[in-house]
Amino acid sequence: MPNAGNEWRQRFSSTRRGARLARHLAELELCRWDFPLGGDESERVAQVVAELAANAVTHGSVPGRDFELRLRELDGVLRVEVSDAHAGKRPDLRPAGDGHGYGLRIVAELSDAWGVTGRVVGKTVWAEVPKRRRPAATAGRP
Template structure:
């Protein structure tokens, strides 16, 4: 048995303890439903109860980003990846990250609200209205595709008021 003195790095703790959930899901409507349901269950287990404004807002952001990954970022045979990070601190921001494998189609919200007879075009408007910050970038590690993220401050938000104007 030999020791390896070159490997003396000490493990580091994150600055703020946080809960993490991540999963790769099929790029189908079923994958979107599953992403929302699994993240909603995790939020509840982490102390953000069903029916609370923070829970409903975060779950809706997961659903919208996942639906966009399936609708606009789908490459046949490739999955999308969802990651949810919620710091233990009660007023810290929750972060949702959704990764797909289609990097040439970048997310851009519609410049104005779509007409009442249209059934699409509201997803990123909802994300922009509900998230405190959101954006996108290339996938980490040089992998093909992009990552779209949203952060939601867990303070008093009234998601129903935002949704009422849409």
């Protein structure tokens, strides 16, 4: 049976400021979960949150509707889920150019898996970032 681990969710305004705040609060929440600021997991998850939140604001925004960020710690994985209210625009990896189209490529590079699931209203884009194993301490060594 999988370990339930930690879970956190928050709604944000569908603005660039909301996307920026989502990244910062995700970093603080990870810190509470003992993933220090500037650490490998924290940096990777923060970048995934930034890319998915920016996409939700840019491509999934519906006037008057927020987007939601959900973080979960499961066995060996930090799962990021960003939900928006726009069901019609489903993300895909397309050719990058003109400064656009890199976000999901970054998400794909930093995560083991990512995808899109439908909701009653809108969609959820998720990514699973693996937790790095720390070397086990050996007897007689600090």
